[in-house]
Amino acid sequence: MYGNSKNWPFFFSLSVVSILFILLGAKLIYLQIIKGEYYRGLSSQNHIRVIVTPAPRGVISDRNGIILADSKPAFIVSAVPSEFNRANTALVEQQLEMTAGELNEILDEASAVPHRPVVLREGLSVEKVSSIAENLYRIPGVMIDVAPLRRYHRPEDFCHILGYVGLADTQDSFRGEIIGRTGLELKLNETLRGIPGLQREVVDALGRIVEEFRGTSSEDPVPGGNVSLTVDAELQSIAITELEQTGMPGAAVIIDYENGDILCAASVPVFDPNMFARGITQDEWNAILDNQDNPLFERAWAATYPPASTFKVVTACWLLSKGLISRDYMPNPCYGSLTLGDTEFGCWTSHGRLNVVQALEQSCDVFFYRTVQLGSIDELAEYSACFGMGSRLTDVLTGEKTGLIPDSDYLNRTYGNDGWGLGNLLNISIGQGELLATPLQLAVIAGIIASRGEMPPPGILLQRKVLNPVLSSDVVTDSAFDIVTEAMLRVVTSRRGTLYNAFSDSSLDFWGKTGTAECPGEDHALVIGFVRDPMPLAICVVIEHGGHGGSIAGPVAENILSRYLVERGEI
Amino acid sequence: MNEGRFKLIGRDRPDLLLITSVVILLAIGLSTVYSASMVVSESGLFRRQVLWVGIGIAFFLVGTWISFRRLEEISPVTYLLVCLLLLITLFLGGGPADRWIIIGPLHIQPSEIAKAGLILVTSWWLSSLRVRPRKFGELLVFLTILPAVILTLLQPDLGTSVAMIMIVLAIFVWAGYGPGWIYLIVSPVLAAVSSIHIIFWIIFMCILGLILYRRKYPFSSWLIFMGGNSIVAALTPMAWNLLETYQRSRLITFLDPSSDPHGAGWNIIQSEVAVGSGGIFGQGFLQGAQKELAYLPARHTDFVFSVWAEETGFLGGIILLATFFVLIWRITLAARKSVNSFNSLVTAGIAAYFTIHVFVNIGMTLGIMPVTGLPLPLISYGGSQMIVVLFLLGLAVNAGMYWREV
Numbered sequence: 016m017y018g019n020s021k022n023w024p025f026f027f028s029l030s031v032v033s034i035l036f037i038l039l040g041a042k043l044i045y046l047q048i049i050k051g052e053y054y055r056g057l058s059s060q061n062h063i064r065v066i067v068t069p070a071p072r073g074v075i076s077d078r079n080g081i082i083l084a085d086s087k088p089a090f091i092v093s094a095v096p097s098e099f100n101r102a103n104t105a106l107v108e109q110q111l112e113m114t115a116g117e118l119n120e121i122l123d124e125a126s127a128v129p130h131r132p133v134v135l136r137e138g139l140s141v142e143k144v145s146s147i148a149e150n151l152y153r154i155p156g157v158m159i160d161v162a163p164l165r166r167y168h169r170p171e172d173f174c175h176i177l178g179y180v181g182l183a184d185t186q187d188s189f190r191g192e193i194i195g196r197t198g199l200e201l202k203l204n205e206t207l208r209g210i211p212g213l214q215r216e217v218v219d220a221l222g223r224i225v226e227e228f229r230g231t232s233s234e235d236p237v238p239g240g241n242v243s244l245t246v247d248a249e250l251q252s253i254a255i256t257e258l259e260q261t262g263m264p265g266a267a268v269i270i271d272y273e274n275g276d277i278l279c280a281a282s283v284p285v286f287d288p289n290m291f292a293r294g295i296t297q298d299e300w301n302a303i304l305d306n307q308d309n310p311l312f313e314r315a316w317a318a319t320y321p322p323a324s325t326f327k328v329v330t331a332c333w334l335l336s337k338g339l340i341s342r343d344y345m346p347n348p349c350y351g352s353l354t355l356g357d358t359e360f361g362c363w364t365s366h367g368r369l370n371v372v373q374a375l376e377q378s379c380d381v382f383f384y385r386t387v388q389l390g391s392i393d394e395l396a397e398y399s400a401c402f403g404m405g406s407r408l409t410d411v412l413t414g415e416k417t418g419l420i421p422d423s424d425y426l427n428r429t430y431g432n433d434g435w436g437l438g439n440l441l442n443i444s445i446g447q448g449e450l451l452a453t454p455l456q457l458a459v460i461a462g463i464i465a466s467r468g469e470m471p472p473p474g475i476l477l478q479r480k481v482l483n484p485v486l487s488s489d490v491v492t493d494s495a496f497d498i499v500t501e502a503m504l505r506v507v508t509s510r511r512g513t514l515y516n517a518f519s520d521s522s523l524d525f526w527g528k529t530g531t532a533e534c535p536g537e538d539h540a541l542v543i544g545f546v547r548d549p550m551p552l553a554i555c556v557v558i559e560h561g562g563h564g565g566s567i568a569g570p571v572a573e574n575i576l577s578r579y580l581v582e583r584g585e586i
Numbered sequence: 587m588n589e590g591r592f593k594l595i596g597r598d599r600p601d602l603l604l605i606t607s608v609v610i611l612l613a614i615g616l617s618t619v620y621s622a623s624m625v626v627s628e629s630g631l632f633r634r635q636v637l638w639v640g641i642g643i644a645f646f647l648v649g650t651w652i653s654f655r656r657l658e659e660i661s662p663v664t665y666l667l668v669c670l671l672l673l674i675t676l677f678l679g680g681g682p683a684d685r686w687i688i689i690g691p692l693h694i695q696p697s698e699i700a701k702a703g704l705i706l707v708t709s710w711w712l713s714s715l716r717v718r719p720r721k722f723g724e725l726l727v728f729l730t731i732l733p734a735v736i737l738t739l740l741q742p743d744l745g746t747s748v749a750m751i752m753i754v755l756a757i758f759v760w761a762g763y764g765p766g767w768i769y770l771i772v773s774p775v776l777a778a779v780s781s782i783h784i785i786f787w788i789i790f791m792c793i794l795g796l797i798l799y800r801r802k803y804p805f806s807s808w809l810i811f812m813g814g815n816s817i818v819a820a821l822t823p824m825a826w827n828l829l830e831t832y833q834r835s836r837l838i839t840f841l842d843p844s845s846d847p848h849g850a851g852w853n854i855i856q857s858e859v860a861v862g863s864g865g866i867f868g869q870g871f872l873q874g875a876q877k878e879l880a881y882l883p884a885r886h887t888d889f890v891f892s893v894w895a896e897e898t899g900f901l902g903g904i905i906l907l908a909t910f911f912v913l914i915w916r917i918t919l920a921a922r923k924s925v926n927s928f929n930s931l932v933t934a935g936i937a938a939y940f941t942i943h944v945f946v947n948i949g950m951t952l953g954i955m956p957v958t959g960l961p962l963p964l965i966s967y968g969g970s971q972m973i974v975v976l977f978l979l980g981l982a983v984n985a986g987m988y989w990r991e992v
Contacts, residue, residue, distance in 0.1 A: 035945045042952040046862040047900040054862025
């Protein structure tokens with residue numbers, strides 16, 4: 016040893032090595048000699064099976080505790096390809112009501128990993144599974160597991176909000192594990208799923224439990240977290256019925272503008288999510304695909320529409336707040352159209368000389384064509400972004416669209432630097448052109464006016480952070496709020512107002528604005544508005560290809576609100 | 587060191603017992619990889635392993651032939667290159683767990699090479715400190731090895747980085763730093779671990795006090811070690827409580843993968859069943875039932891010992907353990923007789939490398955150590971490791987032959 020007279024590092028090291036090797040040898044003796052028979056038994060005849068106990072998926076309820084989605088007990092039948100005897104194919108097919116050959120197909124597909132069980136049938140009731148259970152001893156390799164089935168109590172009303180679940184098919188999922196596929200089921204999957212329990216058992220070649228595996232403890236499942244929505248199931252149900260009665264696809268959004276709670280986000284046509292939970296059949300799937308109105312499509316936040324004249328509320332706020340016009344400013348009269356270069360920009364009738372209140376009340380386009388030229392397209396774009404347009408309002412609604420606010424950058428990209436002009440500004444001022452918004456965004460605009468800018472961002476989860484208002488202060492002046500609110504009331508109360516007929520028999524005090532969005536085919540009908548008493552509600556109704564906003568969407572909005580308030584005993 | 591300036595001529599015969607045990611282990615390794623590869627879907631595993639052994643033997647010869655003095659000169663540069671490789675792996679790593687550098691058909695695992703680099707650089711530092719002592723010299727050694735350890739930890743490969751530290755500490759022991767000194771060095775880690783129970787904590791502090799007393803440390807050292815470790819132990823539970831539940835469970839799974847019953851825990855159970863079912867005489871070559879049922883994970887790499895123990899039983903298992911013991915013993919003897927401190931420390935580092943890998947890997951398959959990715963040297967499938975290990979063994983044989991050189 017170099018320079019070190021003592022030999023202690025040598026003997027110390029060698030004794031450490033010896034101790035470590037003795038440890039290994041001792042464990043080897045324990046495993047192979049003392050417990051050898053036990054393990055040999057395990058590996059030749061028996062093997063260890065991990066039993067997974069699914070965790071109950073979290074319950075979803077509405078704001079009043081009405082249960083919208085929970086789980087009911089159900090069973091799945093699966094088979095281990097390496098242990099299953101193909102001679103039993105016919106028996107199993109008969110018990111499971113499968114068509115001949117179907118079972119072999121499933122087994123052939125799964126034979127790549129022969130010791131991994133493959134699902135044969137899922138979502139079976141106790142009655143159906145009992146006949147198989149009685150025959151289980153005759154068909155080794157087949158097993159029955161509990162796998163709770165997701166159950167939707169108001170399937171059609173909440174199909175788009177909740178979405179649906181399906182069997183998980185990833186590498187690390189267990190048999191019968193369900194995961195959210197769409198909607199909140201997908202977005203909140205981590206919260207809702209819980210943690211499955213685990214047990215290890217020693218089973219023999221026939222799948223009978225010999226004993227619990229020694230030395231490892233089992234783990235109990237941890238139930239998934241429950242979720243409460245801000246939605247009022249009654250209001251949602253009323254909105255769906257009213258929309259369905261029009262016979263056209265459409266959406267209705269109602270928000271409590273004091274706290275941002277989304278009370279209703281209805282979209283029609285609807286579908287039954289229970290079909291997906293229990294396993295959809297080919298016929299049902301084809302029926303959905305064949306429906307041209309696409310029931311799977313969510314229209315309250317995942318669809319965008321030209322806001323049309325409802326956007327004039329924003330344009331008017333901009334003109335007034337920036338001091339471009341005053342309440343009594345009257346531009347040149349409306350003769351039914353305005354010619355710019357060689358393009359004619361039409362209005363739906365000749366309105367004559369109007370101020371801003373009258374222009375909103377009668378929804379005159381020419382007033383806005385003339386006044387909007389006092390500002391620029393980028394100013395208007397920037398201003399409308401303050402109302403939540405052009406960006407997502409929530410972070411939990413799957414597929415929520417941002418909509419589109421065209422500014423000069425966007426138009427330059429689309430049409431080239433000289434490919435557009437003042438005409439684009441005129442179109443946008445009345446909510447046409449490239450402008451797009453979701454019904455949710457339009458309801459928020461109504462809510463901002465109703466709350467005089469105090470409305471927090473909308474949300475659909477009852478437990479959520481309170482955020483700052485959508486609109487920062489000083490974007491809209493007090494007088495602009497006064498004037499636009501007055502105009503929205505006159506839309507309903509004035510004989511010339513576009514909502515006068517829809518609300519003439521109503522006991523509601525309603526502030527509103529209609530919109531008729533030009534599009535290929537019949538126009539989309541829109542209405543936005545709010546009631547203050549007895550509840551602070553902001554609403555947006557869109558009926559696709561419904562025609563005129565005042566005559567189609569207006570009555571729907573009125574019916575939804577008054578039926579709801581009457582049912583609650585508020586009016 | 588009286589003969590320090592003389593170079594004694596002549597060499598001993600190569601240690602035939604050492605070489606024999608290497609040959610036996612290579613034979614066991616090749617046959618087990620062959621057996622395990624029968625059920626692996628990836629073809630050509632065995633042929634490639636034979637190729638690695640062939641290349642490895644060439645490196646072995648290089649190891650026996652190379653001059654230790656030259657090796658000492660290039661040790662720092664070698665270490666820098668190793669760190670560079672690890673850095674590249676961190677950004678461009680590929681393969682499973684991103685631990686490989688892939689150049690065309692070549693898959694290099696730099697963390698395996700890094701272990702050899704650490705042995706060289708630590709030995710270089712310690713032998714140069716012996717000639718020219720510096721203040722806080724030991725601290726400099728630790729600062730030098732830190733980059734390689736941290737880069738490996740970031741891969742993330744906790745097992746390999748802990749193994750690296752263990753090897754370095756073993757070289758320190760060989761250089762004459764006593765267990766008490768090692769205890770002081772690792773005391774913050776021990777303090778953090780012992781904070782889980784008051785009894786552990788009291789035992790830890792008693793041993794600490796005893797060591798400080800026996801080494802006659804001044805009052806300031808008492809203050810630093812006792813106070814510092816008390817703070818560490820007090821902060822550990824607080825830091826733990828600050829973590830979110832999911833962060834904690836992630837940390838636990840990271841430190842102890844067997845706590846994750848879906849993943850590594852399952853592997854351990856299957857491995858124990860495979861080893862246990864081997865009994866005294868084993869199931870016979872190519873007959874491992876657990877292996878054939880494809881229950882056993884990573885059969886040809888990390889869990890290769892399970893296949894061997896299942897097929898050859900206790901008899902085979904003990905033969906393998908005994909051969910490893912003989913190998914380590916012979917390497918340690920070579921380290922002991924080397925006159926030059928660098929040669930001696932490198933060779934001791936190689937012995938430590940084998941001890942740690944064998945104990946951790948086989949311990950894992952027997953369920954007494956946590957699951958880490960440490961392979962079984964000379965047995966597990968893998969090119970980088972095979973070549974590095976055979977090169978190191980060549981160095982050990984070299985050191986035993988030219989032990990008189992200074």
